Amino acid sequence: MRTAYTVDRIRAAEQALMAQLPPGTLMQRAAAGLATACADFLGGCYGAEVVVVAGTGDNGGDALYAGARLARRGARVSAIVLDQAKVHRGGVAALTTAGGWVLAPDEYATAIAGADLVLDGIVGIGGKPGLRPPADRVLDLVEEHAVPVVAVDVPSGIDVDTGETPARHVRAELTVTFGAHKIGLLVDPGATAAGLVHLVDIGLGPYLGEPDVEALQADDVAERLPEPSRASHKYSRGVVGVVAGSEQYTGAAVLAVGGAVAGPVGMVRYVGPPEPTRYVRARWPDVVCGEGRVQAWVVGSGLGDDPARADEVRRILASGLPVLVDADGLRHLPERCEGPVLLTPHEGELARLLGVEREAVTARRLHYARAAAARWNATVLLKGATTVVAAPDGRVRVNTVSVPWVATAGSGDVLSGVCGSLLAAGLDPLEAGSVGAYLHQTAGVLASRGGPITADDLARAVPAAYRMLLGGDE
Ligand SMILES: NC(=O)C1=CN([C@@H]2O[C@H](COP(=O)(O)OP(=O)(O)OC[C@H]3O[C@@H](n4cnc5c(N)ncnc54)[C@H](O)[C@@H]3O)[C@@H](O)[C@H]2O)[C@@H](O)CC1
Ligand SMILES: Nc1ncnc2c1ncn2[C@@H]1O[C@H](COP(=O)(O)OP(=O)(O)O)[C@@H](O)[C@H]1O
């Protein structure tokens, strides 16, 4: 499990650990891990040109000490010190002793233009979002010359606790973070600004407590994927009912059912008008069409605006059974949901539900997913490159494994079927949403292999993804 914590929690853990150790130990552990990651990134230090950008806090200290280590390993390391009066003195001394030097302002442009790597030590967890002058001017040069950036702890300028980027911020190829993941490294747009994230263990583990945000990894997903036993029969494995598609949107029915049959359930029921029913029957002889007992429902994709279908959604939501509500179904939510409910909006749908602009949701994904979970008493899965799943009790998971080719028409319909199948097999909404999102993106990786895919390709790849995660043969 990848676990992330708020800045307050990380600071408290650091205090507790620092009290046990000689002064400066943690910074040296951080700098050592950072220097190794930079050397790996550069593919060797000898002769590499590195520019350290050091702000006024300990983040700058980490960067300067790492710069000193790189200089001792043969790199040419210079430093841009943003404020001479407040810079980490020990860090500057270490760098100069190791053969590095501090640049004068009129040397910044040339140094950055010739750099193989810029180390962003502007601000870490002590930073406010945005970049104050002269950091912004230095970033202009870095972007102008497209120099790769390794961010120290976090990309400077992001909101570390939320992943929001309300103002100017660094965009890194790699972020080397210390002690624990910060929430803003896992949630977009901060996650995108961070690039790849490498965690350096500095010994905080025993002091951290319960995480604020979790991200499942392959082994966590494997543990949670339902598997039948010798005693299983089709009903005990779970039956999922799919209410999707209409005379106009037949494809939504096929794709949602395609996701559901690819999941762990023993049986899928489909409930819909004659035309999509014909398509579903023709494709899956095993799907039972018409009403009947189910353990969970998937409702919403491609329903259109038929009032009878709206009533059906409301009736299902009042049944107390686990329900996944997607797309058009989201227009028929009650004042507050009862029972296990998983809502799966994309940003536009969540914006409509909450009466805000889409751009606001894009900018504040964690905030609005949490707000909707509290407002409707339901688990909310906000789709996107980093899917956020927020439960009404405050727990949050994010899915950071993703492949952009999955952003294709009908992909969300497949996701609804996959997650609904997991709900019917007994997972609670937070588990079904987070496991389903991981499985769906893994199917995307397998189907795509670096090229374009259709939603149908994605659904067909789900069983292989399931098998791979369980450790079965390829
Ligand atoms: N506390 C610890 O035990 C450890 C801390 N470490 C490092 O220390 C960092 C935290 O250090 P600090 O608490 O000194 O804080 P930071 O270095 O993150 O930044 C605080 C300083 O930046 C300035 N600042 C704030 N917002 C700014 C902005 N938007 N633009 C420009 N300047 C801004 C502030 O005036 C303040 O001087 C961590 O991120 C990590 O890199 C590591 O050395 C590991 C151990
Ligand atoms: N940039 C991206 N990278 C990876 N996956 C993405 C990206 N953007 C969207 N997705 C995924 O693609 C799916 C799109 O679903 P949705 O927006 O409902 O589309 P549709 O309505 O066409 O089915 C979701 O699972 C979402 O998480």
Ligand SMILES: [K+]
């Ligand atoms: K930084």
